[in-house]
Amino acid sequence: xxxxxxxxxxxxxxxxxxxxxxxxxxxxxxxxxxxxxxxxxxxxxxxxxxxxxxxxxxxxxxxxxxxxxxxxxxxxxxxxxxxxxxxxxxxxxxxxxxxxxxxxxxxxxxxxxxxxxxxxxxxxxxxxxxxxxxxxxxxxxxxxxxxxxxxxxxxxxxxxxxxxxxxxxxxxxxxxxxxxxxxxxxxxxxxxxxxxxxxxxxxxxxxxxxxxxxxxxxxxxxxxxxxxxxxxxxxxxxxxxxxxxxxxxxxxxxxxxxxxxxxxxxxxxxxxxxxxxxxxxxxxxxxxxxxxxxxxxxxxxxxxxxxxxxxxxxxxxxxxxxxxxxxxxxxxxxxxxxxxxxxxxxxxxxxxx
Amino acid sequence: xxxxxxxxxxxxxxxxxxxxxxxxxxxxxxxxxxxxxxxxxxxxxxxxxxxxxxxxxxxxxxxxxxxxxxxxxxxxxxxxxxxxxxxxxxxxxxxxxxxxxxxxxxxxxxxxxxxxxxxxxxxxxxxxxxxxxxxxxxxxxxxxxxxxxxxxxxxxxxxxxxxxxxxxxxxxxxxxxxxxxxxxxxxxxxxxxxxxxxxxxxxxxxxxxxxxxxxxxxx
Numbered sequence: 001x002x003x004x005x006x007x008x009x010x011x012x013x014x015x016x017x018x019x020x021x022x023x024x025x026x027x028x029x030x031x032x033x034x035x036x037x038x039x040x041x042x043x044x045x046x047x048x049x050x051x052x053x054x055x056x057x058x059x060x061x062x063x064x065x066x067x068x069x070x071x072x073x074x075x076x077x078x079x080x081x082x083x084x085x086x087x088x089x090x091x092x093x094x095x096x097x098x099x100x101x102x103x104x105x106x107x108x109x110x111x112x113x114x115x116x117x118x119x120x121x122x123x124x125x126x127x128x129x130x131x132x133x134x135x136x137x138x139x140x141x142x143x144x145x146x147x148x149x150x151x152x153x154x155x156x157x158x159x160x161x162x163x164x165x166x167x168x169x170x171x172x173x174x175x176x177x178x179x180x181x182x183x184x185x186x187x188x189x190x191x192x193x194x195x196x197x198x199x200x201x202x203x204x205x206x207x208x209x210x211x212x213x214x215x216x217x218x219x220x221x222x223x224x225x226x227x228x229x230x231x232x233x234x235x236x237x238x239x240x241x242x243x244x245x246x247x248x249x250x251x252x253x254x255x256x257x258x259x260x261x262x263x264x265x266x267x268x269x270x271x272x273x274x275x276x277x278x279x280x281x282x283x284x285x286x287x288x289x290x291x292x293x294x295x296x297x298x299x300x301x302x303x304x305x306x307x308x309x310x311x312x313x314x315x316x317x318x319x320x321x322x323x324x325x326x327x328x329x330x331x332x333x334x335x336x337x338x339x340x341x342x343x344x345x346x347x348x349x350x351x352x353x
Numbered sequence: 354x355x356x357x358x359x360x361x362x363x364x365x366x367x368x369x370x371x372x373x374x375x376x377x378x379x380x381x382x383x384x385x386x387x388x389x390x391x392x393x394x395x396x397x398x399x400x401x402x403x404x405x406x407x408x409x410x411x412x413x414x415x416x417x418x419x420x421x422x423x424x425x426x427x428x429x430x431x432x433x434x435x436x437x438x439x440x441x442x443x444x445x446x447x448x449x450x451x452x453x454x455x456x457x458x459x460x461x462x463x464x465x466x467x468x469x470x471x472x473x474x475x476x477x478x479x480x481x482x483x484x485x486x487x488x489x490x491x492x493x494x495x496x497x498x499x500x501x502x503x504x505x506x507x508x509x510x511x512x513x514x515x516x517x518x519x520x521x522x523x524x525x526x527x528x529x530x531x532x533x534x535x536x537x538x539x540x541x542x543x544x545x546x547x548x549x550x551x552x553x554x555x556x557x558x559x560x561x562x563x564x565x566x567x568x569x570x571x572x
Binding site for chain 2: 064066067068069070071072075309310312313314
Protein backbone atom coordinates (compact mmCIF):
# COMPACT_ATOMS: atom_id res chain seq x y z
CA UNK A 1 0.00 0.00 0.00
CA UNK A 2 1.38 3.39 -0.95
CA UNK A 3 1.83 6.15 1.58
CA UNK A 4 -1.21 8.50 1.55
CA UNK A 5 0.95 11.35 2.82
CA UNK A 6 3.11 11.07 -0.32
CA UNK A 7 -0.02 11.36 -2.45
CA UNK A 8 -1.07 14.50 -0.58
CA UNK A 9 2.40 16.02 -0.95
CA UNK A 10 2.39 15.23 -4.67
CA UNK A 11 -0.96 17.01 -5.04
CA UNK A 12 0.35 20.04 -3.12
CA UNK A 13 3.55 20.17 -5.17
CA UNK A 14 1.52 19.86 -8.36
CA UNK A 15 -0.73 22.71 -7.28
CA UNK A 16 2.24 24.97 -6.48
CA UNK A 17 3.90 24.13 -9.82
CA UNK A 18 0.71 24.69 -11.75
CA UNK A 19 0.04 28.04 -10.10
CA UNK A 20 3.62 29.17 -10.74
CA UNK A 21 3.40 28.10 -14.40
CA UNK A 22 0.27 30.18 -14.94
CA UNK A 23 1.81 33.11 -13.05
CA UNK A 24 4.98 33.00 -15.16
CA UNK A 25 2.99 32.91 -18.40
CA UNK A 26 0.71 35.70 -17.19
CA UNK A 27 3.51 38.01 -16.01
CA UNK A 28 6.03 36.97 -18.66
CA UNK A 29 8.88 36.37 -16.19
CA UNK A 30 12.25 34.94 -17.30
CA UNK A 31 12.80 31.18 -16.95
CA UNK A 32 15.86 31.29 -14.66
CA UNK A 33 13.67 32.75 -11.91
CA UNK A 34 11.47 29.65 -11.88
CA UNK A 35 13.60 27.32 -9.73
CA UNK A 36 14.34 29.72 -6.83
CA UNK A 37 10.72 30.84 -6.65
CA UNK A 38 9.52 27.23 -6.76
CA UNK A 39 11.88 26.21 -3.95
CA UNK A 40 10.84 29.23 -1.87
CA UNK A 41 7.16 28.44 -2.40
CA UNK A 42 7.58 24.78 -1.42
CA UNK A 43 9.65 25.68 1.65
CA UNK A 44 7.08 28.24 2.74
CA UNK A 45 4.28 25.71 2.32
CA UNK A 46 6.01 23.13 4.49
CA UNK A 47 6.99 25.80 7.00
CA UNK A 48 3.32 26.75 7.20
CA UNK A 49 2.42 23.12 7.86
CA UNK A 50 5.05 23.01 10.62
CA UNK A 51 3.72 26.22 12.18
CA UNK A 52 0.15 24.87 12.07
CA UNK A 53 1.32 21.70 13.80
CA UNK A 54 3.08 23.79 16.42
CA UNK A 55 -0.11 25.76 17.02
CA UNK A 56 -1.79 22.41 17.59
CA UNK A 57 0.99 21.30 19.95
CA UNK A 58 0.71 24.47 22.04
CA UNK A 59 -3.05 23.99 22.22
CA UNK A 60 -2.55 20.35 23.24
CA UNK A 61 -0.05 21.32 25.90
CA UNK A 62 -2.35 23.93 27.42
CA UNK A 63 -5.28 21.56 27.32
CA UNK A 64 -3.41 18.60 28.86
CA UNK A 65 -1.87 20.73 31.62
CA UNK A 66 -5.32 22.15 32.35
CA UNK A 67 -6.83 18.70 32.61
CA UNK A 68 -4.09 17.53 34.96
CA UNK A 69 -4.79 20.58 37.13
CA UNK A 70 -8.53 19.71 37.07
CA UNK A 71 -9.11 22.89 35.05
CA UNK A 72 -10.59 23.28 31.59
CA UNK A 73 -7.85 25.50 30.15
CA UNK A 74 -8.70 27.50 27.00
CA UNK A 75 -12.37 27.27 26.03
CA UNK A 76 -13.55 30.59 24.66
CA UNK A 77 -11.77 31.35 21.37
CA UNK A 78 -13.04 29.05 18.66
CA UNK A 79 -14.17 25.45 19.15
CA UNK A 80 -12.63 24.09 22.39
CA UNK A 81 -10.40 27.17 22.48
CA UNK A 82 -8.38 26.08 19.46
CA UNK A 83 -7.78 29.59 18.10
CA UNK A 84 -6.53 31.01 21.40
CA UNK A 85 -2.92 30.61 20.21
CA UNK A 86 -3.65 32.61 17.08
CA UNK A 87 -5.21 35.34 19.23
CA UNK A 88 -2.11 35.30 21.44
CA UNK A 89 0.10 35.52 18.34
CA UNK A 90 -1.80 38.58 17.12
CA UNK A 91 -1.40 40.13 20.57
CA UNK A 92 2.36 39.53 20.43
CA UNK A 93 2.55 41.03 16.94
CA UNK A 94 0.95 44.34 17.88
CA UNK A 95 2.91 44.85 21.11
CA UNK A 96 5.35 47.72 21.48
CA UNK A 97 9.00 46.98 20.73
CA UNK A 98 10.89 47.59 23.98
CA UNK A 99 14.66 47.76 23.96
CA UNK A 100 16.68 47.89 27.22
CA UNK A 101 18.94 50.86 27.86
CA UNK A 102 22.69 50.30 27.27
CA UNK A 103 22.09 46.88 25.73
CA UNK A 104 24.03 45.59 22.77
CA UNK A 105 21.52 46.53 20.11
CA UNK A 106 22.80 44.26 17.33
CA UNK A 107 22.94 41.14 19.48
CA UNK A 108 19.64 42.01 21.14
CA UNK A 109 17.81 42.08 17.83
CA UNK A 110 19.80 39.30 16.15
CA UNK A 111 19.29 36.72 18.92
CA UNK A 112 15.59 35.89 18.39
CA UNK A 113 16.06 35.55 14.63
CA UNK A 114 19.22 33.45 15.00
CA UNK A 115 17.78 31.12 17.61
CA UNK A 116 14.46 30.60 15.80
CA UNK A 117 16.17 29.93 12.48
CA UNK A 118 18.79 27.61 13.98
CA UNK A 119 16.14 25.70 15.88
CA UNK A 120 14.23 24.96 12.70
CA UNK A 121 17.17 23.75 10.55
CA UNK A 122 17.43 20.25 12.13
CA UNK A 123 13.83 19.56 11.06
CA UNK A 124 15.16 19.26 7.50
CA UNK A 125 17.54 16.43 8.46
CA UNK A 126 14.90 14.03 9.71
CA UNK A 127 13.24 11.62 7.26
CA UNK A 128 9.52 11.66 8.03
CA UNK A 129 8.57 8.84 5.68
CA UNK A 130 10.32 6.35 3.39
CA UNK A 131 9.96 8.88 0.55
CA UNK A 132 9.62 12.10 2.52
CA UNK A 133 12.87 13.79 3.43
CA UNK A 134 14.46 17.09 2.57
CA UNK A 135 18.09 16.08 2.88
CA UNK A 136 19.67 12.66 3.12
CA UNK A 137 23.31 12.50 4.11
CA UNK A 138 25.53 9.87 5.70
CA UNK A 139 26.24 11.97 8.82
CA UNK A 140 22.84 13.50 9.49
CA UNK A 141 22.73 12.49 13.20
CA UNK A 142 26.02 14.28 13.91
CA UNK A 143 24.93 17.38 12.02
CA UNK A 144 21.56 17.35 13.78
CA UNK A 145 23.04 17.53 17.28
CA UNK A 146 25.89 19.81 16.21
CA UNK A 147 23.38 22.42 15.03
CA UNK A 148 21.42 22.13 18.30
CA UNK A 149 24.63 22.76 20.26
CA UNK A 150 24.93 26.19 18.61
CA UNK A 151 21.91 27.48 20.50
CA UNK A 152 23.39 27.71 24.05
CA UNK A 153 26.33 29.69 22.60
CA UNK A 154 23.96 32.28 21.19
CA UNK A 155 22.02 32.22 24.46
CA UNK A 156 25.22 33.09 26.33
CA UNK A 157 25.84 36.04 24.00
CA UNK A 158 22.20 37.12 24.31
CA UNK A 159 22.28 37.08 28.09
CA UNK A 160 25.45 39.16 28.11
CA UNK A 161 24.08 41.60 25.54
CA UNK A 162 20.84 42.19 27.47
CA UNK A 163 22.57 44.29 30.17
CA UNK A 164 20.37 42.76 32.86
CA UNK A 165 21.34 40.63 35.82
CA UNK A 166 18.49 38.19 35.22
CA UNK A 167 19.34 37.54 31.61
CA UNK A 168 23.05 37.17 32.44
CA UNK A 169 22.36 34.66 35.23
CA UNK A 170 19.93 32.79 32.99
CA UNK A 171 22.45 32.64 30.16
CA UNK A 172 25.16 31.25 32.42
CA UNK A 173 22.71 28.71 33.70
CA UNK A 174 22.01 27.72 30.08
CA UNK A 175 25.74 27.19 29.64
CA UNK A 176 25.83 25.11 32.81
CA UNK A 177 22.96 23.03 31.49
CA UNK A 178 24.83 22.51 28.22
CA UNK A 179 27.90 21.04 29.93
CA UNK A 180 25.71 18.74 32.00
CA UNK A 181 23.57 17.28 29.22
CA UNK A 182 25.96 17.13 26.30
CA UNK A 183 27.94 14.02 27.37
CA UNK A 184 25.02 11.73 28.32
CA UNK A 185 23.24 12.87 25.14
CA UNK A 186 26.14 11.77 22.94
CA UNK A 187 26.58 8.52 24.88
CA UNK A 188 22.92 7.58 24.62
CA UNK A 189 22.91 8.18 20.85
CA UNK A 190 26.12 6.18 20.57
CA UNK A 191 24.21 3.02 21.50
CA UNK A 192 21.97 3.40 18.48
CA UNK A 193 24.91 4.28 16.23
CA UNK A 194 26.86 1.22 17.37
CA UNK A 195 23.94 -1.07 16.76
CA UNK A 196 23.21 0.19 13.23
CA UNK A 197 26.83 1.10 12.36
CA UNK A 198 25.55 4.23 10.68
CA UNK A 199 25.29 7.98 11.34
CA UNK A 200 22.30 8.35 9.04
CA UNK A 201 18.78 8.83 10.39
CA UNK A 202 17.40 7.03 7.35
CA UNK A 203 19.49 3.89 7.98
CA UNK A 204 18.68 3.98 11.70
CA UNK A 205 14.94 3.99 10.94
CA UNK A 206 15.33 1.29 8.29
CA UNK A 207 17.10 -0.90 10.85
CA UNK A 208 14.05 -0.77 13.11
CA UNK A 209 11.67 -2.39 10.63
CA UNK A 210 11.39 -5.55 12.77
CA UNK A 211 12.05 -4.35 16.28
CA UNK A 212 12.26 -0.85 17.76
CA UNK A 213 15.36 0.25 19.62
CA UNK A 214 13.30 1.24 22.67
CA UNK A 215 12.82 -2.52 23.20
CA UNK A 216 16.47 -3.40 22.59
CA UNK A 217 17.96 -0.58 24.67
CA UNK A 218 15.34 0.84 27.05
CA UNK A 219 18.01 2.41 29.25
CA UNK A 220 19.38 4.40 26.31
CA UNK A 221 15.88 5.56 25.39
CA UNK A 222 15.20 6.62 28.97
CA UNK A 223 18.45 8.60 29.17
CA UNK A 224 17.82 10.22 25.80
CA UNK A 225 14.31 11.22 26.91
CA UNK A 226 15.56 12.90 30.10
CA UNK A 227 18.47 14.54 28.31
CA UNK A 228 16.25 15.91 25.58
CA UNK A 229 14.10 17.46 28.30
CA UNK A 230 17.27 19.15 29.58
CA UNK A 231 18.16 20.30 26.11
CA UNK A 232 14.67 21.74 25.56
CA UNK A 233 14.97 23.75 28.79
CA UNK A 234 11.50 22.56 29.63
CA UNK A 235 10.21 21.89 33.08
CA UNK A 236 11.41 20.03 35.18
CA UNK A 237 14.78 21.13 33.73
CA UNK A 238 13.85 24.76 33.02
CA UNK A 239 16.78 25.99 35.08
CA UNK A 240 17.83 28.76 32.63
CA UNK A 241 14.28 30.15 32.86
CA UNK A 242 13.38 29.32 36.46
CA UNK A 243 10.34 31.49 36.97
CA UNK A 244 10.27 32.71 40.53
CA UNK A 245 14.05 32.74 40.76
CA UNK A 246 15.29 34.82 37.81
CA UNK A 247 12.04 35.93 36.06
CA UNK A 248 12.31 34.21 32.67
CA UNK A 249 16.08 33.90 32.60
CA UNK A 250 17.89 34.94 29.46
CA UNK A 251 14.61 36.03 27.81
CA UNK A 252 13.83 38.59 30.50
CA UNK A 253 14.31 41.72 28.38
CA UNK A 254 12.34 40.42 25.41
CA UNK A 255 8.71 41.18 24.67
CA UNK A 256 6.34 41.30 21.74
CA UNK A 257 7.45 39.76 18.48
CA UNK A 258 10.94 39.00 19.80
CA UNK A 259 9.45 37.00 22.63
CA UNK A 260 7.17 35.33 20.09
CA UNK A 261 10.21 34.21 18.10
CA UNK A 262 11.80 32.72 21.23
CA UNK A 263 8.54 31.01 21.99
CA UNK A 264 8.39 29.63 18.46
CA UNK A 265 12.03 28.47 18.76
CA UNK A 266 11.17 26.65 21.97
CA UNK A 267 8.43 24.73 20.19
CA UNK A 268 10.58 24.12 17.09
CA UNK A 269 13.06 22.50 19.47
CA UNK A 270 10.24 20.56 21.10
CA UNK A 271 9.19 19.36 17.66
CA UNK A 272 12.65 18.27 16.52
CA UNK A 273 13.58 16.65 19.85
CA UNK A 274 10.49 14.45 19.80
CA UNK A 275 11.10 13.75 16.10
CA UNK A 276 14.65 12.65 16.96
CA UNK A 277 13.35 10.38 19.73
CA UNK A 278 10.84 8.86 17.30
CA UNK A 279 13.51 8.31 14.65
CA UNK A 280 16.14 6.91 17.01
CA UNK A 281 14.08 4.74 19.34
CA UNK A 282 10.46 4.43 18.21
CA UNK A 283 10.97 3.04 14.71
CA UNK A 284 10.18 6.20 12.74
CA UNK A 285 7.67 5.54 10.00
CA UNK A 286 7.33 1.81 10.69
CA UNK A 287 3.93 0.64 11.82
CA UNK A 288 1.39 -2.11 11.34
CA UNK A 289 0.17 -2.93 7.77
CA UNK A 290 2.11 -0.21 5.93
CA UNK A 291 4.97 2.25 6.33
CA UNK A 292 3.81 5.82 6.40
CA UNK A 293 4.65 9.31 7.61
CA UNK A 294 1.36 9.14 9.50
CA UNK A 295 2.95 6.75 11.99
CA UNK A 296 5.92 9.08 12.37
CA UNK A 297 3.71 12.06 13.16
CA UNK A 298 1.54 9.99 15.51
CA UNK A 299 4.51 8.66 17.48
CA UNK A 300 6.05 12.13 17.60
CA UNK A 301 2.91 13.55 19.18
CA UNK A 302 2.77 10.70 21.69
CA UNK A 303 6.36 11.54 22.71
CA UNK A 304 5.33 15.19 23.07
CA UNK A 305 2.41 14.12 25.25
CA UNK A 306 4.81 12.15 27.46
CA UNK A 307 7.09 15.20 27.72
CA UNK A 308 4.13 17.39 28.71
CA UNK A 309 3.09 14.78 31.25
CA UNK A 310 6.57 14.79 32.81
CA UNK A 311 6.57 18.58 32.73
CA UNK A 312 3.44 18.82 34.86
CA UNK A 313 4.44 16.09 37.28
CA UNK A 314 7.93 16.91 38.50
CA UNK A 315 9.49 19.95 40.08
CA UNK A 316 12.70 21.67 39.15
CA UNK A 317 16.06 20.55 40.63
CA UNK A 318 18.68 23.08 41.68
CA UNK A 319 21.53 23.73 39.20
CA UNK A 320 24.03 21.79 41.33
CA UNK A 321 21.58 18.90 41.64
CA UNK A 322 21.25 18.90 37.86
CA UNK A 323 24.99 18.53 37.43
CA UNK A 324 25.11 15.83 40.08
CA UNK A 325 22.30 13.88 38.39
CA UNK A 326 24.01 14.22 35.08
CA UNK A 327 27.55 13.26 36.11
CA UNK A 328 26.88 10.64 38.78
CA UNK A 329 23.74 9.01 37.40
CA UNK A 330 23.21 9.64 33.71
CA UNK A 331 26.78 9.21 32.44
CA UNK A 332 27.39 5.87 34.26
CA UNK A 333 23.98 4.64 33.13
CA UNK A 334 24.76 5.65 29.55
CA UNK A 335 28.06 3.77 29.69
CA UNK A 336 26.18 0.77 31.10
CA UNK A 337 23.82 1.04 28.16
CA UNK A 338 26.81 1.06 25.78
CA UNK A 339 28.12 -2.14 27.40
CA UNK A 340 24.70 -3.72 27.03
CA UNK A 341 24.61 -2.74 23.36
CA UNK A 342 28.05 -4.21 22.74
CA UNK A 343 26.93 -7.46 24.42
CA UNK A 344 23.66 -7.93 22.52
CA UNK A 345 24.57 -6.54 19.09
CA UNK A 346 25.95 -9.84 17.68
CA UNK A 347 22.68 -11.56 18.56
CA UNK A 348 20.28 -8.90 17.25
CA UNK A 349 22.12 -8.04 14.02
CA UNK A 350 20.28 -10.75 12.00
CA UNK A 351 16.92 -9.34 13.23
CA UNK A 352 17.69 -5.80 12.03
CA UNK A 353 16.89 -4.68 8.45
CA UNK B 354 18.61 -2.65 46.03
CA UNK B 355 15.67 -1.55 48.18
CA UNK B 356 16.66 2.10 47.78
CA UNK B 357 16.72 1.74 43.98
CA UNK B 358 13.22 0.25 44.00
CA UNK B 359 12.12 3.11 46.27
CA UNK B 360 13.61 5.67 43.88
CA UNK B 361 11.90 4.14 40.85
CA UNK B 362 8.63 4.11 42.80
CA UNK B 363 9.07 7.79 43.65
CA UNK B 364 9.14 8.51 39.91
CA UNK B 365 6.24 6.27 38.95
CA UNK B 366 3.84 7.28 41.71
CA UNK B 367 3.47 10.98 40.80
CA UNK B 368 3.22 10.05 37.13
CA UNK B 369 0.35 7.73 38.00
CA UNK B 370 -1.43 10.44 39.97
CA UNK B 371 -1.15 13.05 37.21
CA UNK B 372 -2.09 10.43 34.62
CA UNK B 373 -5.24 9.66 36.57
CA UNK B 374 -6.12 13.36 36.73
CA UNK B 375 -5.55 13.67 32.98
CA UNK B 376 -8.46 11.36 32.18
CA UNK B 377 -10.89 12.41 34.91
CA UNK B 378 -13.45 15.15 34.37
CA UNK B 379 -12.36 18.71 35.16
CA UNK B 380 -13.61 20.24 38.37
CA UNK B 381 -14.52 23.59 36.81
CA UNK B 382 -18.18 24.18 35.98
CA UNK B 383 -18.78 26.45 32.98
CA UNK B 384 -21.25 28.34 35.10
CA UNK B 385 -23.46 30.55 32.94
CA UNK B 386 -23.75 27.82 30.31
CA UNK B 387 -23.95 24.85 32.64
CA UNK B 388 -26.10 24.52 35.74
CA UNK B 389 -24.15 25.05 38.91
CA UNK B 390 -23.81 21.96 41.09
CA UNK B 391 -25.75 22.70 44.27
CA UNK B 392 -24.78 20.85 47.42
CA UNK B 393 -27.24 19.54 49.99
CA UNK B 394 -26.65 22.30 52.54
CA UNK B 395 -26.65 25.14 50.00
CA UNK B 396 -28.40 28.22 51.37
CA UNK B 397 -30.52 29.20 48.40
CA UNK B 398 -33.73 31.20 48.15
CA UNK B 399 -36.26 30.57 50.92
CA UNK B 400 -39.54 28.71 50.68
CA UNK B 401 -42.25 28.36 53.33
CA UNK B 402 -44.39 25.41 54.37
CA UNK B 403 -47.40 27.60 54.97
CA UNK B 404 -49.27 25.11 57.15
CA UNK B 405 -46.25 24.14 59.25
CA UNK B 406 -45.61 27.76 60.29
CA UNK B 407 -46.85 28.68 63.79
CA UNK B 408 -46.11 32.39 63.57
CA UNK B 409 -43.80 32.27 66.59
CA UNK B 410 -41.64 35.21 65.47
CA UNK B 411 -38.29 33.49 65.96
CA UNK B 412 -37.15 33.99 62.37
CA UNK B 413 -37.60 37.75 62.65
CA UNK B 414 -35.65 37.76 65.91
CA UNK B 415 -32.85 35.68 64.39
CA UNK B 416 -32.53 37.78 61.24
CA UNK B 417 -29.39 39.97 61.51
CA UNK B 418 -30.47 42.22 58.63
CA UNK B 419 -34.06 42.76 59.72
CA UNK B 420 -35.43 41.61 56.42
CA UNK B 421 -38.25 39.44 57.78
CA UNK B 422 -41.57 40.78 59.03
CA UNK B 423 -45.04 39.29 59.40
CA UNK B 424 -48.25 39.60 57.43
CA UNK B 425 -51.64 38.84 58.97
CA UNK B 426 -54.34 37.24 56.82
CA UNK B 427 -57.29 39.42 55.98
CA UNK B 428 -59.64 40.18 58.86
CA UNK B 429 -57.23 39.26 61.66
CA UNK B 430 -56.19 41.73 64.33
CA UNK B 431 -52.47 42.03 65.18
CA UNK B 432 -53.32 43.58 68.55
CA UNK B 433 -54.88 40.30 69.61
CA UNK B 434 -52.02 38.08 70.88
CA UNK B 435 -54.07 34.92 70.31
CA UNK B 436 -54.18 35.54 66.59
CA UNK B 437 -50.41 35.83 66.24
CA UNK B 438 -50.15 32.18 65.25
CA UNK B 439 -51.83 32.98 61.92
CA UNK B 440 -49.23 35.50 60.83
CA UNK B 441 -46.65 34.43 58.22
CA UNK B 442 -43.19 35.82 57.40
CA UNK B 443 -42.55 38.07 54.42
CA UNK B 444 -38.89 38.30 53.33
CA UNK B 445 -36.86 40.90 51.48
CA UNK B 446 -34.34 39.09 49.26
CA UNK B 447 -32.82 42.43 48.34
CA UNK B 448 -31.50 42.79 51.87
CA UNK B 449 -31.13 39.12 52.78
CA UNK B 450 -27.55 37.87 53.16
CA UNK B 451 -28.61 34.20 53.06
CA UNK B 452 -26.94 33.45 56.37
CA UNK B 453 -29.49 30.74 57.14
CA UNK B 454 -30.11 31.87 60.75
CA UNK B 455 -33.88 32.12 60.21
CA UNK B 456 -33.92 28.51 59.00
CA UNK B 457 -31.91 27.43 62.03
CA UNK B 458 -34.21 29.30 64.36
CA UNK B 459 -37.43 27.91 62.93
CA UNK B 460 -38.80 25.33 65.42
CA UNK B 461 -41.02 23.51 62.91
CA UNK B 462 -38.87 23.68 59.79
CA UNK B 463 -41.48 25.76 58.01
CA UNK B 464 -39.06 28.24 56.46
CA UNK B 465 -36.31 26.43 54.57
CA UNK B 466 -33.78 26.86 51.77
CA UNK B 467 -34.29 25.65 48.22
CA UNK B 468 -31.46 24.75 45.76
CA UNK B 469 -32.46 27.81 43.71
CA UNK B 470 -29.40 30.11 43.62
CA UNK B 471 -30.52 32.98 41.41
CA UNK B 472 -32.26 35.95 43.01
CA UNK B 473 -34.58 37.05 40.25
CA UNK B 474 -36.76 40.07 39.60
CA UNK B 475 -39.40 39.85 36.89
CA UNK B 476 -39.35 43.61 36.33
CA UNK B 477 -37.12 46.53 37.28
CA UNK B 478 -39.19 47.11 40.39
CA UNK B 479 -37.60 46.85 43.83
CA UNK B 480 -40.90 45.42 44.97
CA UNK B 481 -40.18 42.19 43.10
CA UNK B 482 -37.43 41.24 45.53
CA UNK B 483 -39.73 41.53 48.55
CA UNK B 484 -41.71 38.32 48.78
CA UNK B 485 -44.95 37.91 50.68
CA UNK B 486 -45.53 34.53 52.41
CA UNK B 487 -48.05 33.66 49.71
CA UNK B 488 -45.35 34.00 47.04
CA UNK B 489 -42.86 31.69 48.77
CA UNK B 490 -45.46 29.19 49.97
CA UNK B 491 -44.89 25.59 48.97
CA UNK B 492 -48.56 24.59 49.15
CA UNK B 493 -50.36 25.10 45.85
CA UNK B 494 -53.63 26.34 47.39
CA UNK B 495 -51.83 29.06 49.37
CA UNK B 496 -49.73 30.27 46.42
CA UNK B 497 -50.58 33.69 45.08
CA UNK B 498 -49.05 35.98 42.46
CA UNK B 499 -49.73 39.70 42.26
CA UNK B 500 -50.67 41.18 38.92
CA UNK B 501 -51.20 44.62 40.41
CA UNK B 502 -48.38 46.13 42.45
CA UNK B 503 -50.93 48.00 44.57
CA UNK B 504 -52.34 44.67 45.79
CA UNK B 505 -48.87 43.62 46.90
CA UNK B 506 -48.26 46.98 48.58
CA UNK B 507 -51.47 46.50 50.57
CA UNK B 508 -50.10 43.26 52.01
CA UNK B 509 -46.66 44.73 52.66
CA UNK B 510 -47.94 47.88 54.38
CA UNK B 511 -48.24 45.73 57.53
CA UNK B 512 -44.49 45.11 57.54
CA UNK B 513 -41.49 47.40 58.00
CA UNK B 514 -39.79 45.90 54.94
CA UNK B 515 -40.80 48.78 52.65
CA UNK B 516 -39.10 51.51 54.65
CA UNK B 517 -35.97 49.39 55.13
CA UNK B 518 -35.88 48.74 51.38
CA UNK B 519 -36.32 52.44 50.57
CA UNK B 520 -33.70 53.49 53.13
CA UNK B 521 -32.09 56.88 53.65
CA UNK B 522 -34.30 59.96 53.67
CA UNK B 523 -37.32 57.94 52.54
CA UNK B 524 -37.30 55.69 55.59
CA UNK B 525 -38.86 58.27 57.91
CA UNK B 526 -41.44 59.36 55.31
CA UNK B 527 -42.64 55.82 54.66
CA UNK B 528 -42.77 55.06 58.38
CA UNK B 529 -45.06 58.07 58.94
CA UNK B 530 -47.26 57.04 56.01
CA UNK B 531 -47.41 53.52 57.37
CA UNK B 532 -48.45 54.78 60.80
CA UNK B 533 -51.30 56.70 59.18
CA UNK B 534 -52.24 53.56 57.24
CA UNK B 535 -52.15 51.42 60.38
CA UNK B 536 -54.50 53.80 62.22
CA UNK B 537 -56.95 53.45 59.35
CA UNK B 538 -56.52 49.66 59.42
CA UNK B 539 -57.21 49.44 63.16
CA UNK B 540 -60.25 51.73 62.71
CA UNK B 541 -61.50 49.35 60.06
CA UNK B 542 -60.88 46.32 62.26
CA UNK B 543 -62.75 48.03 65.12
CA UNK B 544 -65.67 48.61 62.76
CA UNK B 545 -65.40 52.43 62.79
CA UNK B 546 -64.81 52.52 59.02
CA UNK B 547 -66.87 50.82 56.35
CA UNK B 548 -65.05 48.80 53.72
CA UNK B 549 -65.45 51.32 50.90
CA UNK B 550 -64.00 54.38 52.68
CA UNK B 551 -61.18 52.25 54.13
CA UNK B 552 -60.36 51.06 50.66
CA UNK B 553 -60.28 54.59 49.20
CA UNK B 554 -58.26 56.14 52.03
CA UNK B 555 -55.78 53.29 52.20
CA UNK B 556 -55.34 53.28 48.42
CA UNK B 557 -54.32 56.98 48.52
CA UNK B 558 -51.49 56.25 50.98
CA UNK B 559 -50.45 53.10 49.13
CA UNK B 560 -50.14 55.05 45.86
CA UNK B 561 -47.72 57.51 47.48
CA UNK B 562 -45.64 54.66 48.89
CA UNK B 563 -45.58 52.89 45.53
CA UNK B 564 -44.34 56.09 43.86
CA UNK B 565 -41.49 56.29 46.37
CA UNK B 566 -40.62 52.61 45.88
CA UNK B 567 -40.60 53.12 42.11
CA UNK B 568 -38.16 56.00 42.49
CA UNK B 569 -35.67 53.82 44.32
CA UNK B 570 -36.24 50.91 41.93
CA UNK B 571 -33.41 48.95 40.41
CA UNK B 572 -31.55 50.79 37.66
